[in-house]
Amino acid sequence: MLPRNPCLANIKAGYLFPEIARRRRAFTAAHGDDGKPENRVISLGVGNTTEPVLPHINQGLINGARRLGTPEGYQGYSDEGFMELRERIAGVFYGGQFGADEIFISDGAKCDIGRLQLLFGAKTPVAVQDPSYPVYVDGSVLIGAAGAWTGKGYGGISYLPCTPENGYFPDLAGLPRDGLCYFCSPNNPTGATATREQLQALVRAALDTGTLIIYDAAYGEYIRDNALPKSIFAIDGARRCAIEVNSFSKTAGFTGVRLGWTVAPKELAYAGGEPINADWNRISGTVFNGASNIAQWGGLAALEPEGLQEIRSLCDFYLGNAALIRSALQGLGVSCVGGDNSPYIWAHFPGRDSWDVFEDILEKCRVVSTPGSGFGPGGESFIRFSAFGRRPDVEEACRRLSRLGGAWSGHNARNDAGGGPETGGLPLFSQYSPRKKYSPAENPI
Amino acid sequence: MLPRNPCLANIKAGYLFPEIARRRRAFTAAHGDDGKPENRVISLGVGNTTEPVLPHINQGLINGARRLGTPEGYQGYSDEGFMELRERIAGVFYGGQFGADEIFISDGAKCDIGRLQLLFGAKTPVAVQDPSYPVYVDGSVLIGAAGAWTGKGYGGISYLPCTPENGYFPDLAGLPRDGLCYFCSPNNPTGATATREQLQALVRAALDTGTLIIYDAAYGEYIRDNALPKSIFAIDGARRCAIEVNSFSKTAGFTGVRLGWTVAPKELAYAGGEPINADWNRISGTVFNGASNIAQWGGLAALEPEGLQEIRSLCDFYLGNAALIRSALQGLGVSCVGGDNSPYIWAHFPGRDSWDVFEDILEKCRVVSTPGSGFGPGGESFIRFSAFGRRPDVEEACRRLSRLGGAWSGHNARNDAGGGPETGGLPLFSQYSPRKKYSPAENPI
Numbered sequence A, B: 001m002l003p004r005n006p007c008l009a010n011i012k013a014g015y016l017f018p019e020i021a022r023r024r025r026a027f028t029a030a031h032g033d034d035g036k037p038e039n040r041v042i043s044l045g046v047g048n049t050t051e052p053v054l055p056h057i058n059q060g061l062i063n064g065a066r067r068l069g070t071p072e073g074y075q076g077y078s079d080e081g082f083m084e085l086r087e088r089i090a091g092v093f094y095g096g097q098f099g100a101d102e103i104f105i106s107d108g109a110k111c112d113i114g115r116l117q118l119l120f121g122a123k124t125p126v127a128v129q130d131p132s133y134p135v136y137v138d139g140s141v142l143i144g145a146a147g148a149w150t151g152k153g154y155g156g157i158s159y160l161p162c163t164p165e166n167g168y169f170p171d172l173a174g175l176p177r178d179g180l181c182y183f184c185s186p187n188n189p190t191g192a193t194a195t196r197e198q199l200q201a202l203v204r205a206a207l208d209t210g211t212l213i214i215y216d217a218a219y220g221e222y223i224r225d226n227a228l229p230k231s232i233f234a235i236d237g238a239r240r241c242a243i244e245v246n247s248f249s250k251t252a253g254f255t256g257v258r259l260g261w262t263v264a265p266k267e268l269a270y271a272g273g274e275p276i277n278a279d280w281n282r283i284s285g286t287v288f289n290g291a292s293n294i295a296q297w298g299g300l301a302a303l304e305p306e307g308l309q310e311i312r313s314l315c316d317f318y319l320g321n322a323a324l325i326r327s328a329l330q331g332l333g334v335s336c337v338g339g340d341n342s343p344y345i346w347a348h349f350p351g352r353d354s355w356d357v358f359e360d361i362l363e364k365c366r367v368v369s370t371p372g373s374g375f376g377p378g379g380e381s382f383i384r385f386s387a388f389g390r391r392p393d394v395e396e397a398c399r400r401l402s403r404l405g406g407a408w409s410g411h412n413a414r415n416d417a418g419g420g421p422e423t424g425g426l427p428l429f430s431q432y433s434p435r436k437k438y439s440p441a442e443n444p445i
Helices: A006-010 A016-031 A055-067 A083-094 A109-119 A134-143 A196-209 A276-287 A293-302 A305-331 A354-365 A391-403 B006-010 B016-031 B055-067 B083-094 B109-119 B134-143 B196-209 B276-287 B293-302 B305-331 B354-365 B391-408
Strands: A103-106 A126-130 A157-161 A180-184 A212-216 A242-247 A260-263 A335-338 A344-348 A382-386 B103-106 B126-130 B157-161 B180-184 B212-216 B242-247 B260-263 B335-338 B344-348 B382-386
Touching: A006 A134, A006 B109, A006 B276, A016 A354, A055 A293, A055 A305, A055 B055, A055 B293, A083 A103, A083 A260, A083 A293, A103 A109, A103 A276, A109 A134, A109 A212, A109 A242, A109 A260, A109 A276, A109 B006, A109 B276, A126 A134, A134 B276, A180 A196, A196 A212, A276 B006, A276 B109, A276 B134, A293 A305, A293 B055, A293 B293, A305 A335, A305 A344, A305 A391, A354 A382, A354 A391, B006 B134, B016 B354, B055 B293, B055 B305, B083 B103, B083 B260, B083 B293, B103 B109, B103 B276, B109 B134, B109 B212, B109 B242, B109 B260, B109 B276, B126 B134, B196 B212, B293 B305, B305 B335, B305 B344, B305 B391, B354 B382, B354 B391
Parallel strands: A126 A157, A126 A180, A180 A212, A212 A242, B126 B157, B126 B180, B180 B212, B212 B242
Antiparallel strands: A103 A260, A242 A260, A335 A344, A344 A382, B103 B260, B242 B260, B335 B344, B344 B382
């Protein structure tokens, strides 16, 4: 029989979110569900949205589905996407600085990130913010651009630490030459948002080192501080060193609908001068067959004035959730960042193991969170809270968290991104007895 | 700047279908469109469906889009797919021989074929039927499992000729050891369908040589001869040597909706014994984020009794088109195969260059076809006709083709799959003067 792709042996454990789902199921199986609202398990974990699609955008989806049932409305393959959608994205999000042939419609940022690796192949040095969204690293391992797990990270990946001390913006001296750098702002998982000056420094460093930035702007519409750029293409020079991936998932409520886009500027070229845009067109046409046309009709509706208003109000709603979570955590004296211009709150539990804190929160509060260590070595001792829950669930989760207040006496709330060294604090939940550990056998992949 | 993935330099020319679209546009630009129905360009080219989605399935899509607008109906990410859809596919298409965790919902066969390459990596020998659907080979080149174009094919690919002489079933002695074999039946492009005995021989050869079959069954529902298997898993032993990809595209009219599935049996293992199903689950969860949930709700409707009836009648309709095309070609004395249990007709023009015949048919009949050489070296001198057009278009295209009858006098119609050596025939359109050739500069990628 044929051998396994050796890269697969390098991937450790399960992908983060399936593993969380597995632990949640194990918890529910062990503790049952007595039906009481106060005992219900609530998720502030995965970044899955929960609010219904708002009416104008929803009507776009419904109309799209309807027209497929009519001879005059029926459409088949759309390859790189509806030309009208590509044009509208270029206009709405990029002020027309790109042509439609520089915008590629995808079935979501994660899927395109997987395919983007094909542009560069197995020998490209890869840098990531640490912590970062898992697909950057896992995708690099799958394609062979990263090697085996060393205990502190994957071989061949340059981890650029993003910490309270550096305000969650990495030291760019760590960028390898002629490599790839994944950069996400507003960041998943930290919720930190890079300033214009920081992004200018990033573009400068990329041009100096021959780095191609793959900029993940999926949370750009959550930015409420107008001084913060929503796109890397707000920065001069970015067209020569950046590809941007983006998504309707978290803005139009399309996580399950699957629609996103990638911007590949025509100026972008490899070391040998070959245009990257043409290769991306070729890859998209070869191993992808277009986003669902129903999703694209929904996307068109989302970019009409009423749709844009709905995007604004949906993001505002989740930012309201984020403010509640952040306030509850700060009330407990937990240091955190994010939640102001992003839907994620990154909470620090100094000296604690992330999965231990995850299990503690699950057991004591029946709240599912996301262990920071799942986002890379730099996430250890952090927990990510997602603001994508239903409002009553978020309120109930915050009530449960707040009731644990006794555990944190003496730990003052502050904003990690505000700079300055971390203040000390009591380990979270330290008064509770040790909980049952999951054995590796329960987690085979 | 970082270097290009060296594999990209190996891919020649444009992907077949964008190239056809480009030539069609160039033809229309050069000849204009006078608005007369008899001068309209008609496509019997790409496999894009044209009939509206039938009512019951369409209502499934509409209801799916509607529920996203309601708090109780909203759903986000579905990862490997709705459990109910996975179960229903296992029941409807595989008689329950697979568990839901062996069925993975995809956004279409082509996309999964691209990702499947990640299971095996760059060093796996790859065999394909020749001719074959381009993504098998192009995807192998992208991942590095195939090398540079040699003039007769890509280095590292074993091309298994499928010819009139062997009834379009390849000599399995050509299978490399411990490699991958893509196999499509009913075949795209030839339209030939393998018999049970042929598939038994394929499975036996795979087990003998350590070959993993990636079986593309996307056209299985077009089979009307009950003796012909619709799935490789109708054959004993296939669970130990085959992955099957399949699709709703050509059966439910979902080419633009994007929905398919892949079957990865639990028995499948690599040389080292690692289970392939678990890796596929990991890859799907890492670089894919699920098919659109609206598409999946549509898929559920398609698998209800009314939906299955619609699938049957839609395939019957396109088979009716196929019969018209086949009859027109045979009436002209053109040898062809397919069109009986498949929506493709594979027409032979001995001694002619495929692109020349394509251009001739475009110029003389204003009919877009697909040059066989785009499907591999074995496709040279063939043309693929697709039955997915609208009925009046197909009828008009057949009328135009039939009017060229004078060019084929003395060439008797026969079925290539019927066996026996090819009979001779006059070169098609030989009485016409040479047409303008496209220069390579017009076709940069």
